[in-house]
Amino acid sequence: MKCSIVVLTYNSQLEKLFQTLKSILNQQNLHEIEIVVSDDGSKNNYFKEIITFFKEHEFENYKLISSEINKGTVENFYAGVEAAKGEYIKGLGCGDLLFESNTVTKVCTYMEENAEKIVFGLLKAFKIVDRELNYWDCTIPMDIKAFKKENQNQIKRNIVAWGKLISGASIFWEKNSLMELLNEIKGRVKYCEDYIQIIALVKGIKISFYDENVVWYEMGEGISTSNSPIWQKRIKNDYDSLFMYMEQKYPDNEYVLKRVRKLRIGGYPKLIRGIIKFLIDPGMFFISVRTKLQQKRGYYFGKNVKGFLN
Numbered sequence: 001m002k003c004s005i006v007v008l009t010y011n012s013q014l015e016k017l018f019q020t021l022k023s024i025l026n027q028q029n030l031h032e033i034e035i036v037v038s039d040d041g042s043k044n045n046y047f048k049e050i051i052t053f054f055k056e057h058e059f060e061n062y063k064l065i066s067s068e069i070n071k072g073t074v075e076n077f078y079a080g081v082e083a084a085k086g087e088y089i090k091g092l093g094c095g096d097l098l099f100e101s102n103t104v105t106k107v108c109t110y111m112e113e114n115a116e117k118i119v120f121g122l123l124k125a126f127k128i129v130d131r132e133l134n135y136w137d138c139t140i141p142m143d144i145k146a147f148k149k150e151n152q153n154q155i156k157r158n159i160v161a162w163g164k165l166i167s168g169a170s171i172f173w174e175k176n177s178l179m180e181l182l183n184e185i186k187g188r189v190k191y192c193e194d195y196i197q198i199i200a201l202v203k204g205i206k207i208s209f210y211d212e213n214v215v216w217y218e219m220g221e222g223i224s225t226s227n228s229p230i231w232q233k234r235i236k237n238d239y240d241s242l243f244m245y246m247e248q249k250y251p252d253n254e255y256v257l258k259r260v261r262k263l264r265i266g267g268y269p270k271l272i273r274g275i276i277k278f279l280i281d282p283g284m285f286f287i288s289v290r291t292k293l294q295q296k297r298g299y300y301f302g303k304n305v306k307g308f309l310n
Contacts, residue, residue: 024104040073118197121212127219140167156202262277
């Protein structure tokens with residue numbers, strides 16, 4: 001099996017789930033693709049409806065993974081990946097779509113030909129307001145030029161020291177590498193599976209950039225784009241827990257140490273924190289400006305323009 005698409009659900013809307021699944025079923029070389037739906041203890045996991053949906057589309061290469069209780073995104077993703085048979089893994093949140101019909105084939109071929117472990121592409125953000133589709137180029141991760149230039153030091157600085165992460169929605173993984181990384185954060189991080197990219201870079205695993213749109217990303221629905229105070233607190237707790245571990249596990253990594261120094265000033269007033277952070281690492285305060293300039297210059301504009309939604 002070439003690629004397993006792991007679709008994560010938790011109290012998800014059935015209509016959005018079907019939209020995500022249709023983007024997978026419309027992929028080329030579907031015989032090389034497995035779908036794993038992993039549910040994290042929903043009140044209704046809609047498995048009966050999903051089975052009917054797959055029967056109607058004459059698709060049999062799927063697995064349904066359930067949990068009796070809610071364990072968090074990391075455990076849910078782990079369960080789905082563990083059950084998957086694909087050489088490569090693509091995680092999708094409910095409501096997100098693969099960008100076009102040959103997305104999986106193109107990215108997996110690229111990974112295979114270049115022996116890549118982790119590859120990400122561009123996101124096309126979208127939101128439906130009053131039944132009207134709005135979409136735009138998504139500026140995640142910040143400073144995409146560092147990836148285009150393959151500047152590994154700058155990439156590590158951006159992600160490890162500054163926390164300017166790649167969206168997990170845009171990443172494809174080699175399964176064995178992904179399992180190793182998930183095992184390292186499982187039990188330490190509950191919700192933010194995206195944090196495994198931090199460990200990957202510290203371990204010296206290269207993250208490569210595929211310069212095309214790969215996913216339609218529904219803004220405001222995922223953890224990272226939610227403004228909920230509850231989710232923001234959960235994200236912070238996961239982040240603090242991760243770096244407490246990393247300080248012990250990787251004490252000599254300069255980027256880890258720089259991030260830990262910033263975390264230790266969390267109890268200071270906001271203004272004082274800002275001044276200290278600027279003194280520790282002034283470059284961090286200009287990444288937003290660089291990102292906006294890169295956006296204006298078309299760095300976030302994918303070569304492939306036409307996708308499922310436009």
